Amino acid sequence: EYLGGQHWIYVFQSGQSVxxxxxxxxxxxxxxxxxxxxxIDGGTSNERKVFRDCAWVGSSRSNPDYPMLSVEDGLIPNEARVSLRVARPYFQYSASVLDVDNTTGSANNWDPLYRFSTATVATRSEETAILEDLLEEINVVPNPYYAYSQYEANKIDNRVKIVNLPEQCTVRIYNLSGTLIRTYEKADPLTYLDWDLKNEVNVPIAGGVYIIHVDVPGVGQAVRKWFGIMRPVDLDNF
Incomplete structure (x- = not known):
């Protein structure tokens, strides 16, 4: 079994030769x-600086011949060692000649040579069909809304999230009579936006069913139904 289940080993190389x-x-x-x-400082930029020089990631496995001890006894039954191995040493190999010093007709002088392709995994851009499929991922959470969500900060805060949004889009919220309740013009890298369950003039909405329309320029549109029950404001306990 994997040792502890989540003990990952990260091997870093020095990147200061650039x-x-x-x-x-x-x-x-x-x-x-x-x-x-x-x-510790945090931030995506700092994480990128650290992990761009990560050369290898793997997990350890326990040896069935050495069962783990109790927590009181220190778990590990011996002096733990971590061995990082590759399938074969980095030597010259040839499937056609015995004398690898003879490099006539060799590829890469008989040194290990690897080929791979990212054709099937490379990032694809400006493919409208794929973007249209991603419109199906747009959602509203929680839905239905029963007078509370985990995104709310206090007793008078009402909040839901519209998630899986692209960087640029327009979100319009309507009631069932077709009246426009709220409009958001999104132009940021976040994949969600918060709706405080208020209309354009900052008045809380009534409970009921609402239509959320997301328009993504050059791609298409997504429409979601959302149902919410609003709780009365409890001013006595505020």
Whole structure:
């Protein structure tokens, strides 16, 4: 079984051999100070600086011949070692000649040579059919809304999220009579927006069914029905 289930091993290489920007790359061994400082500061940019020099990730497995001890006894029954192995050593190999010093007709001088293709996994852009399929992922949560959601900060906060949105789109919210209740013009990298269950003039909506229309320029439209029950404001306990 996997040791503990979630014990992953990360191996990093020094990235300071690059000609430019070496100061922001992973240094030689420094007891983890470089990555700890960046990860404590937080932010996507700092995470990218750390993990762009990650060379290998794997998990450890326990040996069935050495069952784990109790927590009181320290769990691990011996001095733990981590061995990182590849399938074959980095030597010269040939399937056609015995003398690998003879490199006549060889590929890469008989040194290991690997080929792979990202044709089936590469990022595809500007494919309208794929983007249209992603419109199906747009949703409103929670739905139905029973007077409470986990996104609310206090007793007078009413809030739902419209999720899986593209960077640029227009969200319009209507009641069943077709009256426009609220409009959002989204133009940011977030994949969601918060609706505080109020109309354009900041008045709380009534409970009922609403239609949420999402228009994505150049791609298409998505329509979702949402049902909400509003709770009365409890001013006595506010």
């Amino acid at each position: 000609p430019n920007g070496a100061a922001s790359r992973m240094p030689p061994y420094d007891a983890g100070k470089f990555m700890v400082d960046l990860l």
